Amino acid sequence: MKNAVNAMPVYAPVAHDEVMEAIGHKIQDHALHRGSHPALISDHGIVSWQTLMNRVNRIANRLREAGLQQGDSVAALSENSAEYVALYLGTLTAGGCMVPLSGMASAESLALMLKDCEAQFLFVSRKNRDLLIAFRPQLELLPDERIIALGEQGEGIGQGLSDWLGHGPGDPRPAEVSLDDPFNIIYSSGTTGTPKGILHDYRFRQRQIMRLSRFGLDGDAINLVSTPLYSNTTLVSVLPTLFYGGTLVIMAKFDAHRFLELAEKHRVTHAMLVPVQYQRVLADPDFDRFDLSSFKVKLCTSAPLRGDVIADAMARWPGNIREVYGLTEGGISTSLDCAAHPDKWDSVGLPTEGAEVRVIGENGKELPPGETGELVGRAISMMRGYINRPEQTREMLWTSPEGDVFYRSGDMGRIDEEGFVYILDRRKDMIISGGFNIYAVDLEKVLLAHPAVADAAVIGIPSEHWGETPLGLIVRRAGHDETESEILEWANGQLGKAQRLASIELREELPRSTIGKVLKRELRGPYWNKAAQ
Incomplete structure (x- = not known):
């Protein structure tokens, strides 16, 4: 390409590095x-x-x-x-x-x-x-x-x-x-x-394809694609399926009931879903009527999958769940085998083969297990760089005391004594109230445990006294009429003094990207814009 990429890739050494199988050659076979x-199945035929x-x-x-x-x-x-x-x-x-x-x-x-x-x-x-x-x-x-x-x-x-x-x-x-x-x-x-x-x-792609094929994304796979092709989330499962000659069942737009119909009709074995899709599919009133016995593995990425959702899916939906955590840029790479580690469902698993994940503090120094900081990682798949943005590429790098280059994730998290990685929040979404760091995920877990709450997001809004303070935005579950004040009182009774929510607001729905991420910047905007006036 004509664009000069001003940051060269950094790779962890692996034995199969020199093997070259271009997808353009491979698929001819x-x-x-x-x-x-069948290669592709859509509403227009096979x-x-x-x-x-x-x-x-x-x-x-x-x-x-x-x-x-x-x-x-x-x-x-x-x-x-x-x-x-x-x-x-x-x-x-x-x-x-x-x-x-x-x-x-x-x-x-x-x-x-x-x-x-x-x-x-x-x-x-x-x-x-x-x-x-x-x-x-x-x-x-x-x-x-x-x-x-x-x-x-x-x-x-x-x-x-x-x-x-x-x-x-x-x-x-x-x-x-x-x-x-x-x-x-x-x-x-x-x-x-x-x-x-x-x-x-x-x-990058070849190494990723080989790694994902271990989840059964091969020539026997029937992979139901319901997230958009412009997202790396989708490509992670689509490319290995095509590389090995499997079948893609393509949805132009996700619909939970239609997903179930297609899964049953085409005896789907695999699907890559984001957390909100799991919730919508499992909430379909006809879910238990569908024959989903052909499923072998369901994948999840883009955001952590809540433990209660994993529990529901593992109980009612045949096949294992493999949660995958990583960046589009590469570097960070973990996977959770939900069947093998039922006590770790609140984590995003262990670093994958050839990957290393560490936690660093504000001063850039590595933190010990159990302490919270920014997650950094290096893996066998790492981008070439941001095109035409050498400075932003350099800003993403962290060099270990041993001289190895890691990618900064922008995610706050911790690693336990067994090496399992936990994500708490995006660094830019962390709420600093009165000098205390508050992680939205901790507050969201409490809100979601309330029987009246179907969906929740916590954001930091301006506060004259504390600098910023947490606000809970919730979608109420059908059939419930609990008030904001009732839910606020209940939630704050479960939270520590430094974590307590300032207030709660009801919403009809929370804005999400096409791959299911809550758009917190969009939620915060009106509050901070008003404060700036």
């Missing part, structure tokens, strides 16, 4: 040896591996014919679909670097991202037509012929994908790539300026 096996590979190769060949050079960025703005998966694989097969973009981002941010990664092509679904129209004038260097509709009709976007492909050849010509070549750029979430572009190379 699936068309030959399991051509009739796509076999032979059909998928023909589409993938046509996309790859057309991209190169249209001017794609090795390492060039190809961006996509779309909901999940079979065409999107084909485009992703086609870009990699052509030697390009895939840049999946979020439809939740603003038009201004999307324009900045596309300039930042120097996208040479942009594929947009019809659903995102209005977004494209809003930022199209800012893409002076991207000609119309390189903006393609990811679908059959352009409808103001440009030429449709099928028309753009024409009758081009579908013969396999996968690009020769190295472990150091760019694989994808994932943009971090952000509401101001340009989100940081996280560059993964083939080494």
Whole structure:
């Protein structure tokens, strides 16, 4: 790619480092040896591996014919679909670097991202037509012929994908790539300026694919995909399934009841879900009527899965749960085997093979087991850096006394005597009230234990006396009419004096990202903006 990444990767040594199996080469075998096996299942039907590979190769060949050079960025703005998966694989097969973009981002941010990664092509679904129209004038260097509709009709976007492909050849010509070549750029979430572009190379992805295959994400997997493809959460399970020739069942948009219908119908074996999805699926009134006996492993990431939710899922939902904690940047990597460690469900597990996690204090010094500080880690998968942001890349690094480089997570946590890692809060979300550190997760656990509380978030709001003070925002469970003051009195009776909530407010729902994270910055904004006036 044309972007110079001003921070070189740091890797823990592993024996299989030099093995190279590019996904563009690997998947060609699936068309030959399991051509009739389902590769993709969606509301539009079943796509076999032979059909998928023909589409993938046509996309790859057309991209190169249209001017794609090795390492060039190809961006996509779309909901999940079979065409999107084909485009992703086609870009990699052509030697390009895939840049999946979020439809939740603003038009201004999307324009900045596309300039930042120097996208040479942009594929947009019809659903995102209005977004494209809003930022199209800012893409002076991207000609119309390189903006393609990811679908059959352009409808103001440009030429449709099928028309753009024409009758081009579908013969396999996968690009020769190295472990150091760019694989994808994932943009971090952000509401101001340009989100940081996280560059993964083939080494990062290959190591991750091999590690996740140990959870059974292989050629026999039937993986139900319900989180968006622009999220690393999704790619963690999607890429190994495709690499080994399994089957993806694709949801364009998550719906708990529809998830259960698809899981039963297609005998799904695996799924990557975020915590709020577990809660919604388990809360479906028809949950116990569905046959979910085909499940082998369910994965969870993006935020810690509460112990009570794990208990409910382990009791009612066949198959194990493997909770995965990590950063899109890499470095931090832990996993919790819920079946093997029922006494550790409040943790995010142990460091994975080749990973190391430590805790540091405000002064950057390492803290002993049991003490709370910022989690830092190094692992076999670590990003190349933030593109065009060498200073922000350097700010993320922490060097141990032994001279090893770790990534700072921004998460506050601790490690117990047995090595299990516990997350307490995002560092930026920690509440400092009267000089005491208050971790929202401790207060949220108490609120969620109240029978009237269905969902909860705790944020710090301005306080003249304490600097800031904790406010509880709750969603009341259906059928309950307890007041805010009643719930506040109950919760503060369970909390320590320094932790007590100043007040509680009822909400209809809590704002969440598309991968289920509560948007605390959005919740805090009105209170701090008012205080600044």
